[in-house]
Amino acid sequence: MPDPIFNKLGAYLDGELNSREAAAAEAHLKVCVECRAELEELRRLSSILEGSPDPEFLPVQEFKSRLMLQLPRREELPPVETNIPFLLWLAPLMVIISLVFIQVTIGLTSFITTASQFGLFNGSATWMAAAPRQMAWFTAIQTLGGYSSNLPDIPALQFLNNAGVFSWNLFTRLLLQIAAAVIYWGILIYIHRRGNALFTAE
Numbered sequence: 001m002p003d004p005i006f007n008k009l010g011a012y013l014d015g016e017l018n019s020r021e022a023a024a025a026e027a028h029l030k031v032c033v034e035c036r037a038e039l040e041e042l043r044r045l046s047s048i049l050e051g052s053p054d055p056e057f058l059p060v061q062e063f064k065s066r067l068m069l070q071l072p073r074r075e076e077l078p079p080v081e082t083n084i085p086f087l088l089w090l091a092p093l094m095v096i097i098s099l100v101f102i103q104v105t106i107g108l109t110s111f112i113t114t115a116s117q118f119g120l121f122n123g124s125a126t127w128m129a130a131a132p133r134q135m136a137w138f139t140a141i142q143t144l145g146g147y148s149s150n151l152p153d154i155p156a157l158q159f160l161n162n163a164g165v166f167s168w169n170l171f172t173r174l175l176l177q178i179a180a181a182v183i184y185w186g187i188l189i190y191i192h193r194r195g196n197a198l199f200t201a202e
Helices: 006-013 019-031 033-051 060-070 086-117 133-145 153-201
Strands: none
Touching: 006 019, 006 033, 019 033, 086 153
16 A cells, blocks of 8 residues: 655645645654655755855846757848839830821821812812711711712811821720730739749738
8 A cells, every 4th residue: 555645745845735734744754764754854855955056047148049040041042022113114115105196197197188189289179989987977968958979078087087087096096005015013912923923921
């Protein structure tokens, strides 16, 4: 049968037992040689521990520095280049200006050629054999009204009609180019922000 006092000798030595348990332990020690020997051994170990110097604890910063030196170093990756060159931002604008210049040049050439055919520059009216498709409405009005198709107002109206068609085509193309530039800039902004987010996360 295990001795119940034997397991309480450490608590008895440290003074952790209550008065009744301490009295029972003292009475048991008077009659138990084995428990007295164990108590003496515990006292000897306690005296040795009390005489040994306290361990030196490193300051937090020094401990952290030593710990970081012992950890394996991770290879540092070069920083991600997230700055988009300035020319990339200007590229759509330069393309739009170039295309508008080319379209205006070609359009003005066609415009002047058409005006010359109508005799607006050389003073001689060159009548066209048939009205263009855009002039169908004017031809229908002339037919209903009984007017002649060779009135001197037709070349001027045809000229104005061609000018309107040219302006509308130029405006439509310009809108398409601006929309393409806006989409291009949106993609650049998305790439720029995503690159910054990835670099910050790393």
